[in-house]
Amino acid sequence: MPRRDHHVIPNPNGGWDIKRNGSSTAIIHTTTKHAAVQQGRILSKAESTEFIIHGSDGRIQRSDSHGNDPYPPRG
DSSP states (O other), rough: OOEEEEEEEETTTSSSEETTTTTTSOOOEEESSHHHHHHHHHHHHTHHHEEEEEEETSSSEEEEEOOOOSSOOOO
């Protein structure tokens, strides 16, 4: 089963998109990265997915787990 992730990525036409892993269509489009991160984090928490934030160059800047951590810390 493929991982269910949400990504905040720059839109080539301006603004920022929130997309599911492997999808070409944005779930949400915002004008600012800050707004995309806020809305994406809410969505990721609600769906218990990994939340991956990309920079304007497309590289991953940060990753947060919301109930679906593939590498949980040892207890």
